[in-house]
Amino acid sequence: xxxxxxxxxxxxxxxxxxxxxxxxxxxxxxxxxxxxxxxxxxxxxxxxxxxxxxxxxxxxxxxxxxxxxxxxxxxxxxxxxxxxxxxxxxxxxxxxxxxxxxxxxxxxxxxxxxxxxxxxxxxxxxxxxxxxxxxxxxxxxxxxxxxxxxxxxxxxxxxxxxxxxxxxxxxxxxxxxxxxxxxxxxxxxxxxxxxxxxxxxxxxxxxxxxxxxxxxxxxxxxxxxxxxxxxxxxxxxxxxxxxxxxxxxxxxxxxxxxxxxxxxxxxxxxxxxxxxxxxxxxxxxxxxxxxxxxxxxxxxxxxxxxxxxxxxxxxxxxxxxxxxxxxxxxxxxxxxxxxxxxxxxxxxxxxxxxxxxxxxxxxxxxxxxxxxxxxxxxxxxxxx
Numbered sequence: 001x002x003x004x005x006x007x008x009x010x011x012x013x014x015x016x017x018x019x020x021x022x023x024x025x026x027x028x029x030x031x032x033x034x035x036x037x038x039x040x041x042x043x044x045x046x047x048x049x050x051x052x053x054x055x056x057x058x059x060x061x062x063x064x065x066x067x068x069x070x071x072x073x074x075x076x077x078x079x080x081x082x083x084x085x086x087x088x089x090x091x092x093x094x095x096x097x098x099x100x101x102x103x104x105x106x107x108x109x110x111x112x113x114x115x116x117x118x119x120x121x122x123x124x125x126x127x128x129x130x131x132x133x134x135x136x137x138x139x140x141x142x143x144x145x146x147x148x149x150x151x152x153x154x155x156x157x158x159x160x161x162x163x164x165x166x167x168x169x170x171x172x173x174x175x176x177x178x179x180x181x182x183x184x185x186x187x188x189x190x191x192x193x194x195x196x197x198x199x200x201x202x203x204x205x206x207x208x209x210x211x212x213x214x215x216x217x218x219x220x221x222x223x224x225x226x227x228x229x230x231x232x233x234x235x236x237x238x239x240x241x242x243x244x245x246x247x248x249x250x251x252x253x254x255x256x257x258x259x260x261x262x263x264x265x266x267x268x269x270x271x272x273x274x275x276x277x278x279x280x281x282x283x284x285x286x287x288x289x290x291x292x293x294x295x296x297x298x299x300x301x302x303x304x305x306x307x308x309x310x311x312x313x314x315x316x317x318x319x320x321x322x323x324x325x326x327x328x329x330x331x332x333x334x335x336x337x338x339x340x341x342x343x344x345x346x347x348x349x350x351x352x353x354x355x356x357x358x359x360x361x362x363x364x365x366x367x368x369x370x371x372x373x374x375x376x377x378x379x380x381x382x383x384x
Contacts, residue, residue, distance in 0.1 A: 003029075004132070004147040004148065004149060005029050005030065005031050005116075005146060005147070005148040005149070006023070006028035006029045006030060006148070006149050006150065006315055007020070007023045007028050007029070007030040007031070007148065007149070007150045007151075007152065007311070007315075008030075008031045008032075008033065008133070008135055008146065008148040008150070008151045008152070009023075009030065009031070009032045009033070009151075009152045009154055010033050010034075010123050010126075010135075010151065010152065010153055010154060010155050011032075011033075011034060011152075011153065011154030011155035011156060011283070011285070012032055012033070012034030012036070012038065012103065012107065012117070012119065012154075013034075013042070013099075013103060013154065013156065013283060013284075013300065014102070014103070014106065014283070014297050014300045014301060015154040015282045015283025015284070015285075015300035015301070015303060015304050016032055016034070016152070016154035016155075016282075016283070016304075017032065017103070017106040017107065017109075017110055018055075018056075018059055018106075018300070018301050018304040018305075019152060019154060019282060019304035019307060019308055020032045020110050020115045021059055021061075021106075021109065021110045021113055021115065022059065022304065022305070022308040023308060023311065023312070024110065024113045024114045024115045025060075025113060026308075026312050028312075028315055029116075030114070030115045030116070031115070031116040031117075031118065031146070031148075032110065032115055032116070032117045032118070033118050033119075033121045033123060033135075033137060034118075034119050034120075034121065035119075035120065035121060035122045035123070036119060036120070037119045037120045038103055038104050038107055038119055039100045039101070039103065039104035040099075040100065040103070041098070041099065041100050041183070041185075041259070041260050041261075041262045042099040042100075042103070042183070042262055043181040043182060043183045043218065043262045043263060043264045044099045044183060044216075044218060044296070044297075045183075045195075045206050045208060045216070045218045045296070046096060046097060046098050046099055046102075046183075046208055046210055046216040046218070047073070047094060047095075047096060047195050047206075047208045047297075048070070048094055048095040048096075048097060048102075048297055049090070049094050049295050049297070049298050050090060050091055050092030050093060050094055051295065051298040051302075052094075052295075052297045052298040052301055053065070053092075053093075053094070053095060055298070055301040055302065055305065056301065058305075061106075061109060064105050064106070064108075064109050065095070065097075065105075067105070068097050068101050068102065068105055068211070069211060070095035070096055070097040070211070071095065071096035071097070071191075071193060071208075071209040071210060071211070072093050072094075072095065072096075072193055073090065073093065073094040073095065073096055073193050073194060073195050073208065073209070074089060074090055074093055074094070074193065074194075075087055075088060075089050075090055075194050075195075076088055076090060076194065076195050076196075076197070077194050077195070077196045077197070078196075078197050078199070079196065079197070079198045079199065079244065079246050079247065080199050080244075081199050081200065081201070081243055081244050083245060083246055084361075085246070087194075090195075094195065096193075096195070096208045096209040096210045096216070097210060097211065098185070098210045098211060098214075098216065100260075101211060120139055120140075121137045121138070121139050122137060122138050122139070123135060123136070123137045123155075123160075123163060124136045124137060124138055124143070124163070125163055125164075125165075126151055126163050126164060126278065126279060127165065128278055128279075131149070132147060132148055132149040132150065132151075133147070133148050133149075133150070133151045133279070134146075134147055134148075135147075135148055135151060149315060150279075150311055150314065150315065151279045152279060152280055152281075152282065152307065152311075153277075153279050153280065153281040153282070153285045153286075154281075154282050154283050154285060154300075154304075155285055156264075156283070156284045156285060157264070157267055157268070157284040157285070157288050164277070164278050166277070166278055168277055169277075174268035174269065174270055174271060174288070175268050175269045175270075175271060176268075177222065177268070177269070178222075178223045178224075178265070178266035178267070178268060179203065179220050179221060179222055179223060179265070179266065179267040179268070179269070180220075180221055180223050180226050180236075180263060180264070180265040180266070180267065181218070181219070181220050181263065181264045181265070181267050182218065182219050182221070182233045182236055182237065182261070182262070182263045182264075183216060183217065183218035183219070183233070183260075183261070183262050183263075184216075184217055184233045184234060184237065184256050184257070184260050184261045184262075185210065185214040185215070185216055185217075185256070185257040185260035186214060186215050186217055186251075186254040186255060186256055186257060187213070187214055187215075187254070187255045187257060188253040188254050188255045189207070189215040189250065189251070189253065189254050191209045191213055191215060192209065193209060194209075195207070195208045196208070196250075198241075198244045198246065198247040198250075199244065200219075200221070200240045200241065200243040200244050200247065201225055201240070201243040202221050202222030202224070202225030202226070202240075203219060203220045203221035203222055203225070203240070204219060204220055204221075205217065205218070205219040205237065205240055205241060205244075205247060206218050206219065207250065214257060215254070217237060217251075217254070219236075219237060219240055220267065220290075221236070221240055223265060223266060225240075226239075226240075232261065233256075233261035233262070233263055234256045234261065236263075237251075238251070267288065268288065269288055269289065269290055269344065270286075270287050270288045270289065270340055271340070271344075272333065272337055272340060273286050273287050273329075273332040273333055273336045273337065273340070274286050274287075275325075275328050275329040275331075275332035275333070276325045276328060276329055280307050280311070280324075280325075280328055282300070282303035282304055282306075282307050283299070283300035283303055283304070284296065284300065286303055286332060286336075287299050287303070287332075287336050287340065289339065289340060289343045290343045290344065290346070295339075299336065299339075302335060303332065303335075303336075306328065306331045306332060306335060307328060310324045310327055310328050310331075311324070
């Protein structure tokens with residue numbers, strides 16, 4: 001490919017697709033790359049919050065989303081190890097939909113919008129030069145090089161440090177504790193229109209309804225706790241569930257759906273956003289939050305809006321790359337630093353038996369406390 005692309009987005013998940021669509025809608029020649037071939041399953045809670053739906057609507061994707069026939073969810077349930085629970089209403093309807101269907105639909109929408117989508121492509125290196133970037137990628141052993149004015153990291157939580165000449169800074173952005181993320185669809189579970197979060201030793205197991213009457217069961221678990229639990233996703237989930245009797249009961253008739261199992265490791269929770277390293281980062285590449293927040297896809301979408309607004313100005317020659325980096329870093333910190341702090345605090349408190357034994361009773365006595373917890377771990381509405 002001899003032409004110079006205006007934008008190359010590396011990563012075809014919700015962050016990458018939403019950014020690519022915005023850039024293409026603004027008239028910029030945009031390419032999206034992903035090493036996976038779609039559709040594919042992904043380790044994800046598969047829960048689209050009201051905030052996420054609001055932003056997808058701003059992208060003009062209402063008809064695309066409605067065509068997926070999502071499950072409607074109006075409340076959240078937290079179930080602690082000792083058996084007590086909290087139910088709180090969500091601030092609006094949320095949707096349950098698999099990433100298998102969602103990401104494929106987003107790819108189709110952005111192709112129709114003019115984005116060049118190339119899957120099965122492994123990016124080998126990204127090199128910065130005065131006029132932009134050189135992206136080297138490989139498919140089936142064949143190496144290809146393309147030139148781009150801008151490049152974006154939307155590749156998920158893995159750092160991919162070998163892609164850059166410049167090493168990532170030694171760590172300051174992520175916690176040292178390592179987790180494994182897993183997910184599987186199950187049949188045979190009563191399909192409640194509720195998103196559930198079960199606390200277990202070393203983490204959480206979340207359950208949300210998705211299409212076909214299935215339930216998505218996803219977990220984030222301490223890698224040290226998982227050791228010896230088995231090598232398959234169902235085996236790990238079964239071992240983790242033993243720490244929560246209500247989860248054992250919930251899963252007793254569950255039958256795993258073949259080929260829906262996915263795992264990812266190691267996963268490190270963010271201490272603060274990583275907005276930029278050589279190129280702008282967005283989605284999980286920039287911010288990984290505790291599942292208790294339930295808002296990872298909302299963060300992916302919000303970061304794409306923040307990034308696109310400044311990228312557009314840069315591509316139009318209105319700001320320098322240095323100014324873009326500084327402004328984007330400040331915007332990401334303003335938007336997400338507080339959410340990370342609140343999410344980590346909630347994550348810590350909900351792992352303490354001394355807290356979880358009295359908190360459910362306190363919420364029953366004073367229901368607004370539950371709403372405070374939900375509000376503290378969500379993004380504010382986007383007015384950009």
